[in-house]
Amino acid sequence: MEGLGIPKPRPWWWYLGPAFLVSVGYMDPGNWATSLEAGSRYGYSLLFVVTLSSLMALFLQGLAAKLGVATGKDLAQHLRESRLWPLLFAVAFLAMLATDLAEFMGVAVALSLLFGLPLLLAAWLTVLDVLLFLYLERFGLRAVEAAVAALVGVIGLAYVVELFLAKPDGMSLLRHAFLPDGALLERDALYLALGILGATVMPHNLFLHSAQVKTRLGEARKRVYRFLLWDTALALSGAWLVNGAILVMAAVFHREGLVITDFAEAYRTLSPLLGPLAALAFGVALLASGLSSTVTGTLAAQVVVEGFLRLRVERGRLRLLVRLLALLPAAVALSLGLPAMALIVLSQVVLSLTLPVALFPLARLTQDPARMGELQNGPLARALAWGAALFVTGLNLWLLGRLLVG
Incomplete structure (x- = not known):
């Protein structure tokens, strides 16, 4: 085949990677916060919401990947073609700042818990993670x-340890x-379930996934997308297993009659409940x-x-x-005594409010035959895409209504 000038098809494992980068966003500190409170307050009762949310995420990320594969352009490049692109860019960049706020606060809390640093100092130290990124960048995107895959493995291994120590009821988990x-x-419970969803x-995952898949193009689009x-x-x-594991681990607090709304509280309380190894694994x-x-x-x-x-x-x-744009207001809030968990929430x-800016265009673009060709959405996918966009918008309106009435 190669002698005739026809490139040899790449093996299946060559295509692994883009979604693993994206999956990190589904187990970031924001997910931890909601799953910890859900598990400690209601035990396993909201575990179904984690499953439902993961299925919805799987469908939407699949649409984002399909857009990048079919068109060779990412979601941001498509939105640039709109006459409203300055407004869309402002909303998308705000989502990036909100994403970074949750991420660096997670690092700051972890540094504070593991090394006993003041939270405000730990937050400023997170600026140094730019050095980690620059170091990795020297070796290319594959590195x-x-x-990231190795760090995800560390997260998974840590929760294997905690689940072993928690000894959950298998049949109750499945149910x-x-x-x-x-x-x-x-x-x-419904309010908390909607918080998990x-x-x-999150919008940054849709932008990122539609762009990362372009690194795997070069063969027939249907084969690449498959x-x-x-x-x-x-x-x-x-990611579903990790989020479920967080909630299951938090159910240990529920059995003890404790409701956890703070990372530090969970870290300290795990030691007497499950031993110091569990607290270390958590951090x-x-x-x-x-x-x-x-x-x-x-x-x-x-x-x-x-x-x-x-x-x-x-x-x-x-x-x-x-x-710096995310850290400066967060540092002011921390110095005024606002809890880290409140900043993450x-x-x-903010992310939930900005999500429709990505969902509605994604639904419209992936049903366009001129752009998508043979990969355009079928009737079922169209209904699910528009349904997801409308559902998230309704969720946002509901949350805003709750905020307005206190």
């Missing part, structure tokens, strides 16, 4: 993907993972989550800036700019 619980009918699907869909399914299944996993998500956050910010502004940017400088609210 970045491998480093709650795939069947809705009556607790969802309670007002506070809102923290799971393998990248498997990549997405594998990566987000891992290491949180650190790995924060570090890996800062790397993917930088890549997503680059996609947004370059796609909308049509210029090349130096990643290290962009990393530093985004970090605020970032998730």
